[in-house]
Amino acid sequence: MLATLALPGAALLLSAAAPIIPSTPDLGKAEGQCRPGESGPAFLVDVLGLKDRTGKLKLEVYPANDEDFLADDNVLVSAGKTFRRVEITPPAEPTPRLCVRLPGPGHYTVMLLHDRDSNHRFNWQRDGIGFSNNPHLGWSKPKAASVSVAAGERPTPLRIVLNYRNGLLSVGPIKGAR
Numbered sequence: 001m002l003a004t005l006a007l008p009g010a011a012l013l014l015s016a017a018a019p020i021i022p023s024t025p026d027l028g029k030a031e032g033q034c035r036p037g038e039s040g041p042a043f044l045v046d047v048l049g050l051k052d053r054t055g056k057l058k059l060e061v062y063p064a065n066d067e068d069f070l071a072d073d074n075v076l077v078s079a080g081k082t083f084r085r086v087e088i089t090p091p092a093e094p095t096p097r098l099c100v101r102l103p104g105p106g107h108y109t110v111m112l113l114h115d116r117d118s119n120h121r122f123n124w125q126r127d128g129i130g131f132s133n134n135p136h137l138g139w140s141k142p143k144a145a146s147v148s149v150a151a152g153e154r155p156t157p158l159r160i161v162l163n164y165r166n167g168l169l170s171v172g173p174i175k176g177a178r
Helices: 002-017 073-078
Strands: 042-048 056-063 084-088 097-101 106-115 128-131 148-151 155-161
Touching: 042 056, 042 106, 042 148, 056 073, 056 097, 084 097, 106 155, 128 155, 148 155
Parallel strands: 042 155
Antiparallel strands: 042 097, 056 084, 056 106, 106 128, 106 148
C-alpha cells in the first residue's frame, strides 16, 4: 500500500523535473534522418498502395507498447522515449522507399501517413494510413503487439500498405495494393 501511495508523488516529481518540449512538425526528424552510407539500425520502408503523389508521406516510429504507440510526440521526447519521424514529398517512383534511423536494435511500432493536404493532421475521409505488419484496420488504433516489428543492427526492410476510405464506413487498401 505504501508503494501505491508513493507512485503519484513520484510521477508528480518526475513531471515537474522534465518539462514538456513544445510540439512541432519537425520533432524527431533530425534523429530519424538517414544519411548516405550509414549501415546502423534503421527501417527501409517500401510504400505500397499510394493513391496519388499529393501532399506528404510521414513515417513515424514509436516504442512497441500500447501506452506509447501513437502517443503525443512531445510527451515521448520529453520523457526520453523513442520517437522518430521522416517526412517527404511523394516521389514519382512506383514504390517509394523511406528510411528512418533508429536508436538501436529492438522492437518498435511504425505508422505511415499519406497527408494528402499537408496539414499535419490525419483526416480519415481524405488521407491514407498504414502500419508495420499491415493489420486490418477497424474503428480504433491497432494494438502495439500487432504492429511491433524487430529491427536489427543493419537496415531492416519493411513493406507498409496504405489504407484509404473506400466506402461510406470502411477503410482499406486501394485495389491491387497488397
